[in-house]
Every structure is written in structure tokens, then in C-alpha cells.
Amino acid sequence: MVTNNNETMQQNIFYTFSKTIEFFSISPAEAQLFAMLYLKEYPMTLDEMGQALGKSKTAIGTSIRTLSELNLVRRVWKKGIRKDLYETHHDLYSKFMKTYINNWISHTNNQKALLSDVYEQMNRTNLSEEETQLLNKLTSIIEFHQSIIDTFTTIDPKKN
Amino acid sequence: MVTNNNETMQQNIFYTFSKTIEFFSISPAEAQLFAMLYLKEYPMTLDEMGQALGKSKTAIGTSIRTLSELNLVRRVWKKGIRKDLYETHHDLYSKFMKTYINNWISHTNNQKALLSDVYEQMNRTNLSEEETQLLNKLTSIIEFHQSIIDTFTTIDPKKN
DNA sequence: TTATACGTACAGTTTAAACTGTACGTACTT
């Protein structure tokens, strides 16, 4: 980090921040869009975002739709502007971590339910050795799922 | 879930389990390899794994190398067998969650350090309004990183 | 009413990851 130039520092912040966002299972394009939008002080149009990132309006449309569905950005109305405007939510931790943990918990609960269904079907008397072993494996896998759920349930994403 | 057939149930367990493994930022191919290997009761060769998953030995070689680097599987020696044999580690929660959380913490620490470097370079007197705003944004982003680290540090992955 | 702006659907293209098949070097067996 040898440069003092504002533009380069902003680029470094943007890039570093976007890499962290990627860790929340967000695609590089979406992460960069969010990071760039967060660093701007004003809501942007699809054209502006496309120009800032060097991408087509279609690609921006797709990415902003995903970010919007993830509740990370919101539409903004501004008088006299007919283009769609978007800005980011500002409570980073709450937005990212809450969604991320909820995804983990709901997915893992779904998987655990499926596995428990299989367990109920298999769990009877007169099992072969092979079936008993499979049932034991299944028990371990279900416990694994429960441990994941327990872990993420203990995190308090309301903290910010 | 309407079928009682053993093979189908094993397939359901395999598939459901592999989908959960993918959530740990492990690729579908690697997740499926791990899930299949975990459900087997014996160490397997590259050929056997390739045949079981319907993939080439090269693809298996690549995937097993990654799983090995992640410390999720280990090489096994068996007298009289010259082929490489691999089996999974059995402590699922510890292996997956520990690695996963360590990745989060180390990555986020690295990013935070980079951002703090930028902060030290920017933090001086006589800042323009633009620079002040960028510095404020940077402060929020650094706090975001710290919150992530705090969150994952509180998780105890030794539980199983 | 006509022309223009806008976002998005759509078809096609590009890119990167994942894959296959071949060939090679090394180890093992005969």
C-alpha cells in the first residue's frame, strides 16, 4: 500500500470490501455492485451503475434484481427522474449476517427433515447388517445437521 | 418420500447430505465425493470412486486432492494394495465447521488489515468533504469486518 | 398522436470451472 491517491484508495476499499461480501455466497458481480453502490453517496440508475462497472445494462439489471431480492438494496423514488434508482441499505452486519444465517438454518432444517423422513422409513426391527450400518450413518448425519442448526441459532445477528 | 427401497434411500441420504456439504463452500463434485465416501464402509481407490460416481479418474484425482488438502479425507495404507486408498474423517461437525469458521476468520482478518492500512493513510487533518465521507464509509466497513470476526470467534467448533 | 425513454425478455456469446482422454514418469510385478 504505497499510494496516497484518492481514486486508488477508493478502488482498494471497493475491491477489498467486495471480496468480503463474496464470502456471504454472493456472486462476484453482485458483490462488486453492492460495494460500489455503498461507497457512492447518492442513488444510482442502471445506466450509471453499468458505466461505473463497465458492464451492460442487462447485466446490471440482473444483479440489482438479485440484490433487491436479498433485501440488500432498495428502490428509491426521486422527483423528476423516470429511471429506476437504487441505493444500498446501510446496516451492513444486520443485513448480511441475518440473511446469511437464516439461509443456513432454513436450508439445514429442510435437509434434516428430509433425512429424518428417511430415518422413520428405515427404523424398524429385523434390519440386515447393511441396513443397520446405513441407519447408524444416517443418525450421525442427522446429528451433524442438528449441530449446525444449534451453532447458527446461537448467533445473535441483531447486534450491529 | 414414497419408496422403501434401500438403494433409493441411500441415494436420498447421499444427495441430501452432499447438498449440505456444498453450503461449506465446497464444490458439488467434492461434496458428492465426500458424501459417497462417508456412506461407504471401506476405503476406496480412485477407480472405485470414479466408477461409483460415473466420473473419470482424473476428475476424482482432482477432487480427492482438494478434500485431502481440506483435511476432510485421509490416505489409508492397506497391505497388498498398491493403489491409493482414501477414507473420510468421521467427526463431521468438527472437521467441517472448524475449517469453515477458520476460513471466515482468517479471510476477514486479512481484509480488515488491508482496510485499516488504507485508513491509516487517509486519516489526517485537512480532509476534503469527499475524503471525510469516504473515511466515514471506511470506518463502517472496518466495523462490519470486526463484527464478523467477533461473531465467528464466539462459535465453539470443538463441540460435537 | 407520435416519438422517445426505459427496463426487461430473449437469443446468442463469452468465460471460467469442471470435465475427459491421452501420455508420461515412476513404481511394482513377472
Add this chain to the structure above:
DNA sequence: AAGTACGTACAGTTTAAACTGTACGTATAA
């Protein structure tokens, strides 16, 4: 020593995700 087995390097192929450019329907402005 020669032949075979084995894992992996390598080049090429396939696949799915991400992208572009065009066209369309709707809304807005003139």
C-alpha cells in the same frame, strides 16, 4: 530386464454461469 499398473500432468472438450446486444412492451414527453 521387460511388461504392467498407477497417479498425475497436460491439452482439449464440455458445461453452466455470466455476459452482451437486440427487440419488445410500456410509460412518458413533446
